[in-house]
Every structure is written in C-alpha cells, then in structure tokens.
Amino acid sequence: MATQILMPALSPTMEEGTLAKWLVKEGDTVSSGDILAEIETDKATMEFEAVDEGIVGKLLVAEGTEGVKVNTPIAVMVEEGESVEDAEAASGDAEAKAPEAPAEETPAAPTEAAPASAPATPKARAVEPDWPEGTKLKSQTVREALRDAMAEEMRGDANVFVMGEEVAEYQGAYKVTQGLLDEFGDRRVIDTPITEHGFAGIGVGAAFGGLKPIVEFMTFNFAMQAIDQIINSAAKTLYMSGGQMGCPIVFRGPNGAAARVGAQHSQDYAAWYSMVPGLKVAMPYSASDAKGLLKSAIRDPNPVIFLENEILYGRSFDVPEMDDFTVPFGKARIWREGTDVTIVSFGIGMQYALEAADKLAEEGISAEVIDLRTLRPIDYGTVIESVKKTNRCVTVEEGWPVGSIGNHLSAYIMMNAFDWLDAPVINCTGKDVPMPYAANLEKHALVTTAEVIEAVKQVTYR
C-alpha cells in the first residue's frame, strides 16, 4: 500500500523548512536508513532517512522548495508491484486530507504546542523609532541580527572574541554564530568543551586581562553551572576592587521556554539576573533591538547578561540599514500608544502583549504597549509616565510569578504613582510550576494572550 512521507520536524521549534535536495528519484528502491533528502531547518541542514523499505513512487515537493510546513506530504512510497497511478491516487488523497493532519496526528509538532504559533512579523509601531526617519529598512531574523551585531563589533575591535559550546565549527547550536569562524578564524571564534563553570571563569579572567569576551551559553539553563563566576567574579569585582578591575564581558544565549523541552531547559532567568548589582541585563524582543542592544552590550565596560529566546530567533523584523546601529541600555520602546491601560513586557512576553493589544482594540480598549528591552537598568520613567496617563497597568512575562519583574514593577508603580492608579497592577506570568513536557500542559504553564486580555479587562473594569 502506498504511504506518504511527511515533512519532518527536526528541532523543537521547527515549523517549516527548505527541501534542499532529493537524494532519491522516482522509481528508486530504498531500504530503511537510506537518506532520502536533505532538509534545511532554521538551525541546520539535516539528512532525512527512510524509515521503511519501498520504492519511491512520486516526489511531491520539488527540491529547492522553501517554507515547506512540517507534516506536509513530500513524497509517496509504493510497494513492489504497485503502480505510479496508485501513488498518484495516494498523493491526491493526501492533498485532500493534509490540512487536518498536523493537529490530529502529530501532537509533537510545535505549531500547535507552543507560542511559536503566534503571528509572525508584527509591524514595528515604535512611537519613537531608534533610527532617523527615512532610514532604509530590511527584513531580518533575530538570529541574523545577533550574528551581524557580533561580526560588526569583532571587525571594529580586535579584542572581541566569541567562545562557547559549538560556536565555531558547528556554526552555533542555534546557528547564531554562523559564519563567524570563516571570517574571524579559530583564534577569535573558540569552541569550548562542555564545561560551563570552567569556561565562564576563563572568560571572566580574560576580561580582567584586557579582552572583551562574548561567552555563549547553549542555553541559560546551563549557565546555572557557571552562576558563581557570573555573579561572584564578574559582577562584584569592580566594587570589591574599589573600581580598579573592570569586567567587560557579554554572557549570551537563549533563555526561557523553547517548545517541549521540559523543566530543565525552559527556565526564564530574567528576574534572577536583574536582581544583581554589577550586572546589566538585556532581553530584546525584535531583531533591531537584538542587534542594537548586543552591539551596545559588547562595547559596555560591565558584565552584561544578554537573554535571547529560541522561538524568536527565526522571527523576522525590520532592521535599519545603518553603518553602526546601536540601542542604548535603559531606554524602553513604546510599541503602540494607548489611553486605557499600560501593558509592560519584554522579550517574548511582547508577543502576548501585542497580540492582546490588537484584540483589545477590536473591543474598543486602547492599550499602550511598552517593551522594557533592558531589565537592568530599567526605564522606570517611561513606565511611570504611561501609568500616569492610563491609570492602569498589566505586566507580562513568561517567568515564574514569585519575585518576578512584574512584582518589582508593581511595587515601584505603587511607591511612585499610587495616586494615579485606578486599579491594582496585575502581573501576568508563567505559572508557579516546573515546565511540563506534555503539549497541553506546557501551553498552560506559559502566560497566554487570553490571560493578558482578561487582566486588562479586570483593571479597566470591563
């Protein structure tokens, strides 16, 4: 009986990919384990193997096709004696059924499971853009923007180098350092062993010694192995030395939940690091902020924690085409102006905030959406000014509720704008649980757009 070969999901966050190359042609006999095709994901080019033996009846997707959704039928296999017509019949059948397939049969596909399903490419509606009017813009993914930021800074300063697991020859576990080894060589793009505590310490020592390291953690979850060096050595030494010793270093990597990777790979460290004097903390949402803030971080004479997000890596945004585009720390960005409520968020939380604001607008509620962009320093002024205008505030983040950034902002607003508040501030956060694996549970463990909308309705008494 003819069977369909579906576009596989080859990473936790893959939604679609490019069918780069077929390694079989129609009529070929294949055995289990033979390589059928090369598929390019957002992270890497992977070989895709046959699971069962059979004959390639028909190739449904031409090689070179981009944007092939996970679970789309890409080929039909037939058995000995079956005809190509059988195969075609099967493929026709497949086309008819295809739209239902992902949701029904493959709960593993992240499309349904994770916030990856949120709308792509929200339009930048910055009230005050970070670039001069008339600047040419190009669409770029967060991943590309981060890579460009590092490459530009490495071109400009010979003492900047990158180290971490798989940053060089593998081109980055999440492809963020792609191409850097080719351009800068192995003196400046350095693969480390899997030894976070050790290489974080070596990075700090190198910064003491006059270099400007960019230390990549494959995820910030692994940086818990290294947190002593980050806090005790990097953050505190300037103070303990009476100002003699600086530590110009960037620790960067994905932070927070990706999709279906469970409790040990999904923690959001925004609130943890933001507590520490001596550290600076950035958590960008858009590609332009990722680029501009990372360039600022690399130039900063202080240790910077740069919290990225795996789901955002593949998201595209407008990025200005400028020779040297930077975004300063401590300056929030107002993504949309509004009059009824202030929604404050940062990082991937912004996608819920913006989505909620869009839906609320349909119901006649005008939300002002602020992206903090950096969590240390925090742009309190922009938040307070907005709250004084709207008299209501909802905070949005994916991290845990106790001791959250939202808790801190609520206290700050209460102490500094109590008389302007018409309702208590509500914090929308991730749930107070370790991240579960099951798709439905994970979705509920994270903050949701519906919760943000509900919170806004509560504070606006609708």
Place this chain on the structure above:
Amino acid sequence: MAARKPAAKPNVSPEELKQYYRDMLLIRRFEEKAGQLYGMGLIGGFCHLYIGQEAVVVGLEAAASEGDKRVTSYRDHGHMLACGMDPNGVMAELTGREGGYSRGKGGSMHMFSREKHFYGGHGIVGAQVPLGAGLSFADRYLGNDRVTFTYFGDGAANQGQVYETFNMASLWKLPVVFVIENNQYAMGTSQKRSTSTEDIHTRGAPFGIPGEVVDGMDVLAVKEAGEKAVAHCRAGKGPYILEIKTYRYRGHSMSDPAKYRTREEVQKMRDERDPIQNVRDLLLQGKHASEDDLKAIDKEIKDIVNASAEFAKESPEPALEELWTDIYADALPQGDAVKA
C-alpha cells in the same frame, strides 16, 4: 631542638638571599600585626593569615618577571606583599579604611592591584583557578610571553572547576603555572581525610600537565622549581603544576580553634622547618651576614609594619558616598590591556 637541615647549596647570590629573608620576614611580621589588630577589633570579618607559608610566594616571585600575573584565594596578604604592593594599602584595607587598596570595600579577601598585576584576592574556594587560566588566555591572545601564577590550596584541589580548567589550559596550551599551596589542611580537614591521593600534582597527568612536588619550607627550592615552571610556560608548552608542600602555623582564620591537629605538630614544624629561620641560618653559616646585619633588617621590617598599622588606624573610614560608587564602570578599565 632538633637539628636543622639547611639547604645544601644556595643557588643565589648573598644579596638575593638577604632579599628573600627580608621579604619573608615582612610577611611574617605583617601577619603577626594583622593578628593583633584583629584581636583589638580593628580588623573584622574573616582574616586568614599566611604565617608559615612565606617561602612559597617569595620563592615564586623570585622566579617571576615584570608583567607576569598572579591570582589567589582569600589567604592573600603574603602574595600582595611579595609582589610589591604597599603594606600600608594592604593593612588599611584590612581595617576597612579609605586608604586601603579597595578603598575599604573589599576587605582581607578581596584586594587587587592592576599596577602590580595582582588580580585578587578571591573568596570562593577554587574560583580563582579558571580566572587565572583566563588571564593567561588573554596574554596568549595578545601575543605576549607573560605567565600567570594561579595559586590555590589543597582544599580547592577538590573543586570541579579546577579540573575543568586543567582540561582547557592543557588543550589550549595556556601559559599558566598552577601553584598548589598544600598546607595539609582544608580549613579543619586534613588532606588524608579529604583527598583521594597523596600527591595532588599527579592529578594534572590525565590532562597532560606535568607537575612536581616542591619543598615549600625552602625558598631556594621554590625559586628553582618556579624557574623551571615559568620556562616551560614561556616556551609555549602549556601549563605546569607545582605542588608546594607548606604549613600554616596559625588557624584557618582568626576564629579557628585548631582542634584538628596537636600543638606539638605545629611546634615541630616551627622548630625544624621554619622557612625564615632556614634562610637566617644560611646567611649566618655562609658568613653572608652578621647577627647585627640581620638585626638591622629586623628593625627595618618592624618599622615598616608598625607604620602600616598606624596608617591603617589613622586612615578614615570611606565616605558614605562610596557605598554607591564602583558598581558600574563607565569606561573600560585602564590597565595593562594591550591592543591586539
């Protein structure tokens, strides 16, 4: 008193020998004074004295060249004095005063001098080991031939990050001398009760790092071993381990009742192996110095130490505004960073 065994043949000039005597004596007297000031309540918190271990840093400093770096743990006063830091600044930091190296904000365990290439003074056991490798990484990256002395104790030798560092230092051929100051007690736990091997330096072998044991009560032996290690590093052969067997006469910190060893054990060490007495004997036996010469040195040291104590008492406490300074740098540190 048991017979003393002086070093067989001094490999240094009489002048150098006198200098080592002087340097070791400065550390001894300085630490005794620090102990006194602690007892008077002028020094607070933790205070870890170096008495007994003086030959280690003095011997290794004799093997170092200008620009070489050093980093150590919290038992750091001796290292600072040996690399030429000002006793006044060190003592005033112990008393938490404005005139201290960290303007009173670091204390006994956290002091630094970019000028003297002293990179701390770190309070977390073992954390200075990757930092030291990182300093040597910077030197190799910048293409100079400096070497970093990374000191840690027998206690720190059981921290995982030490071995993470051994691996990378060997892999990348970093010019770092790992100096294990084995004073036999990790706080109150003897090496026998805490460490699976007697010879800690052999733990470098699986990483391809050569190492050797050195008599840490003999400053000349330390110097000789240090020169060998430095030559190895400067030749681009990667790291080298010196396990220097030494002994601390005083407790782990000022608040250590030292019930884990006998008074006799300490006294025997003092009587038979004292590093300062050893050099004193060499100077006298070789007729390189008279009793009067040595008395003059003793007096000179006593004056320096007394002056440091006076300075440390008289220097004012830091201004309250200091609470809020040095949290963030607004410019890159000016130090020995070299343009690559």
